[in-house]
Amino acid sequence: MTLVKAGLVVLDCAEPEKLSLFYRELLGGEQTGASANLVEIRGADGIRLAFRRDVNATSPSWPRPENSLQAHLVFLVEDMDEAERRVVGLGGRPTDTKDPAGPYEERGYADPAGHSFTLRLVPITAPKQG
Template sequence: MPLQMKLTAVTLDCSDPEALAAFYRQATGLEPHPASNRDFAALARRGGVVIGFQRVDDYQPPRWPAQSVPQQVHLDFEVDDLDEAETLLLRLGAAKPEDQPGGGRWRVFTDPAGHPFCLTVRGAG
């Protein structure tokens, strides 16, 4: 029988945990986790997965889609409206790379620390 494990957290390396947590808080509505401090910040929803952000000295952001610095981690989010979500995310500080391999099915963005993430339309998959 395989080991039964429950995913409880995903943690992203970055140079400024508080700033990256603020970006994802505004984008997702998740609440600050009480364990947050200068070197580690986290967001959570009761009973949900925690997204953590940890300070790394000399952090090098991923270079998506190039692999000179690999993406290290990749997050996917569902939204009701891709255009509306894109407008909000760009206003919050996300970037939208030119290379968009998903066609109309999904869109790739990078957060302010350079981590790539994708948006898909809720229920389309």
């Protein structure tokens, strides 16, 4: 029997209501819970995120090379340019300006509170035939 049924990533921020709206819009999701200091959402694909109030929150400093990334989110997308327009339209900002190395096309961003996340292109595969 599985003891843990589900998990969620919690981001600390000064304004959880405002940041949860950014991610609800980006993920096509809905708010699933809220209290004075915590807002939880579920994206259309089932991803669960929460945003905890920290009145002393400061934006992460990544991508400065002297600091580690610590943690960030990766969202899989089928249309990178459309996803980028959506992120920027919602108040996010690009952080990676160089061509990424590796087998995947990825682009880095920061949400309105400064948390880093990555959009990764998912190759569309044709259905098997025969």
